[in-house]
Amino acid sequence: MKRSLRSLSLPLLLFLFLLASVAFRSVIFPSFLFCQSYPQNRNIYIDAPLLSLSLHEPADSSLQTDIFDLLQASLESFDTIGGKYRTFSLWRGISSDESVRPRSLARIRLPVRTGTRYPPDRRVILPLFRHSLATWARSHNAELSFSVMSELTQLVKRPIEIFNGLKDSSEPYSTCAVVGNSGILLGSNHGELINSHEFVIRLNNARVTGYVRDVGSKTSLSFVNSNILHLCTRRVGCQCHPYGENVPIAMYMCQPRHFLDYVVCNSSHKAPLLITDPRFDNLCARITKYYSLKRFAYSTGLSPTRWNETHDETTFHYSSGFQAVMLALGICKRVSSFGFGKIKSAKHHYHSNQKAELDLHDYEAEYMIYQDLIKQPKTIPFLAGFRAPPLVFYH
DSSP states (O other): OOOOGGGSOHHHHHHHHHHHHHHHHHHHSOGGGOOOOOOSOTTSOOHHHHHHHHHOOTTHHHHHHHHHHHHHOEEEEEEETTTTEEEEEEEOOOOSSTTSOOOEEEEEEEEOOTTSOOSOOHHHHHHHHHHHHHHHHHHHTSOOOTTHHHHHIIIIIHHHHHHTTOOOOOSOBSOEEEEOOBGGGTTOOOHHHHHTSSEEEEETTOOOTTOHHHHOSOOSEEEEEHHHHHHHTTSGGGOOOTTOTTSOEEEEOSSGGGHHHHHHHHTTOSSOEEEOOHHHHHHHHHHHHHHHHHHHHHHHOSOGGGGGGTSOTTTOOOOHHHHHHHHHHHHBSSEEEESOSOOTTSOSBTTSOOOSOOTTOOHHHHHHHHHHHHHOGGGSTTOTTOOOOOEEEEO
């Protein structure tokens, strides 16, 4: 007769449980994605206040003011250095209030490509700028909903497939790789595995030359923030294509004034230059802030209302890597992530000498989200009803 489970010794049961837990963790995620343990007294903190606090956006009033001023702005342009460079400036209009002086709201200076229509004429730029910004602003003010996740194939995958001459399909990509920039990629030999995915997303124009064995060479989409594009505007023809000019770019808007860069650069880009839907941006922002509040409360024992004592609410933002993973979850059937996380012996970025993380991100909170996406996606707030595809992180 088989021994009953009840007859096994308690130490043996504990040992078997711990062994199974360690085995499960090592297969699903690398150890660096595990955060510190948190107090189990959950009576002090409940989800309702966390949800309410995560919806609070103190910078929103300032954003609305910026949008209003930019939509009312006038555009000036002038050439310098013998016509080699052209400067575009958006100016806040003259107010009846004499104390309000005209000021520059946005300014870009770019090389003129002789014999071409780049940069475009000022009379073309202004209406395109206003239309793009107004459309973005309307979507930004839309009600928060997870439904935008199911729209990502139409918003992102469809224009890419049309550009590539493929049959338009709402079917998600079979396999996707999101390649982060962590130094843990060095020596990983993941290059061939990354290239084997149908769709490969890279972040913020990180170099692949010289690192192909570890990071691969295939790129299907370059995911950047608008600060990257702003830097690219200074180059001839707005060159922002380290992976080739036929590779599409998707970016989120850090500042509404960067729509000036977008309109100018979009006139010269062959491949699609896509802006993430503000509803998607807001969803990522709310989820990240919720987990940051939760991590703060559990790790400090303080009320989550004191979260802003350690974070600047006006600049706090999710990382490009987090939004790229979320994008992949919306357009792919299976998602693999590489180059996320850190260990003491590894460089911060595999391709640069940057020493530390940016204060405006909470990477530990994002690692908590990744854990829940893998183990218990239904518990993630604001994603109720969305069925997340399988997600794996590679060390």
